[in-house]
Amino acid sequence: MIDLRSDTVTVPTPAMREAMASAPVGDDVYDEDPSIHALEERAAAMLGHEAGLFCATGSLTNVLGVWLHVTPGTEVLCDVDAHIARAEMGAHGALTGVTMRTWPSAHGKLQAAEVAKIVSPDAGPYLVSTACVAVENTHNFGGGTVQPFDELEAVRDLCRDLGIAFHLDGARLPNAAVASGVPLEEYGRLFDTVSLCLSKGLGAPVGSVLVGSAAAIARARVQRKRLGGGWRQAGILAAGGLYALEHHVDRLAEDHAAARALADAVAARAPQALDPTAVETNIVALDTGTVLATEVVAAAGALGVRVGTVGTRTVRAVTHLDVTHDQARTAGEVLGDVLARADQAA
Numbered sequence: 001m002i003d004l005r006s007d008t009v010t011v012p013t014p015a016m017r018e019a020m021a022s023a024p025v026g027d028d029v030y031d032e033d034p035s036i037h038a039l040e041e042r043a044a045a046m047l048g049h050e051a052g053l054f055c056a057t058g059s060l061t062n063v064l065g066v067w068l069h070v071t072p073g074t075e076v077l078c079d080v081d082a083h084i085a086r087a088e089m090g091a092h093g094a095l096t097g098v099t100m101r102t103w104p105s106a107h108g109k110l111q112a113a114e115v116a117k118i119v120s121p122d123a124g125p126y127l128v129s130t131a132c133v134a135v136e137n138t139h140n141f142g143g144g145t146v147q148p149f150d151e152l153e154a155v156r157d158l159c160r161d162l163g164i165a166f167h168l169d170g171a172r173l174p175n176a177a178v179a180s181g182v183p184l185e186e187y188g189r190l191f192d193t194v195s196l197c198l199s200k201g202l203g204a205p206v207g208s209v210l211v212g213s214a215a216a217i218a219r220a221r222v223q224r225k226r227l228g229g230g231w232r233q234a235g236i237l238a239a240g241g242l243y244a245l246e247h248h249v250d251r252l253a254e255d256h257a258a259a260r261a262l263a264d265a266v267a268a269r270a271p272q273a274l275d276p277t278a279v280e281t282n283i284v285a286l287d288t289g290t291v292l293a294t295e296v297v298a299a300a301g302a303l304g305v306r307v308g309t310v311g312t313r314t315v316r317a318v319t320h321l322d323v324t325h326d327q328a329r330t331a332g333e334v335l336g337d338v339l340a341r342a343d344q345a346a
């Protein structure tokens with residue numbers, strides 16, 4: 001089986017397991033775990049912020065990040081395909097008490113003008129006031145797209161002028177940095193808070209980090225405990241995350257090349273399914289046309305290639321640390337054949 005459902009499926013490398021096994025640990029609820037401190041300090045420094053908070057998931061770091069900036073009854077703006085809106089089980093509404101309003105986006109690409117059209121700070125006694133704008137980089141459901149830096153800067157300026165907070169769902173920010181050449185820190189400095197996943201392309205088994213000001217992270221730590229997210233000797237996990245930050249960032253270029261090889265192999269057989277030149281990072285979105293995405297997933301699965309759906313007619317393949325370039329190309333051939341046959345049958 002070649003498993004391309006997500007870059008979360010990686011298992012720790014022997015060297016990462018070694019780092020985890022020998023990690024010094026303590027009780028993190030008492031703020032005494034040295035491995036967690038090392039990870040939090042490293043992540044904050046890499047992203048140009050004062051402090052970090054290690055959490056179990058990216059959903060939790062997004063919930064805490066947004067929570068810092070809002071009060072119940074205010075709104076968060078994001079794009080229509082944002083992970084915070086679609087894939088966090090309504091947590092921001094259910095737990096934080098915000099509503100969300102979304103701007104449209106093609107392939108998740110940010111256009112500051114779309115944000116400017118709907119932003120509504122200090123909206124008075126009849127309308128909901130915007131408290132926070134959130135963007136995603138790279139954009140997951142958009143197909144691993146990298147946000148244009150000038151658009152990010154324009155939204156940052158807009159937020160600053162209007163006194164609104166700016167949060168980044170940077171689950172795959174290292175992919176964006178490697179693909180664009182823009183350093184992590186330059187992206188990080190645009191935002192009040194950044195959420196970064198260690199368990200995606202970076203290949204750690206568990207965890208995400210939220211970074212922000214020292215005061216903001218101190219508040220987030222209390223809210224994490226309130227939500228039941230305080231943990232004890234989690235330094236064993238943090239050590240895997242720190243290893244990933246130190247050793248697995250630059251190699252993401254290999255995943256991007258593998259995704260492109262997969263996309264090229266699909267396009268050679270089923271050109272209607274995608275534009276391979278639009279593949280920017282490690283995610284390939286395939287348009288299944290007249291057949292259901294679930295049928296393509298089943299047919300590819302029977303041929304040894306596991307992929308997932310992100311829409312009724314969109315299949316997603318994600319390259320990662322545990323698939324080789326050749327396996328990615330082979331998977332592209334299989335997916336291309338399946339899509340070409342489906343197209344002929346239709």
Ligand SMILES: *Cc1c(COP(=O)(O)O)cnc(C)c1O
Pocket residue numbers: 056057058059060062083084136139140169171172197200208
């Ligand atoms: C994976 C992901 C998250 C966090 O997911 P968890 O499964 O909660 O760790 C957040 N945002 C994006 C864009 C993601 O891809």
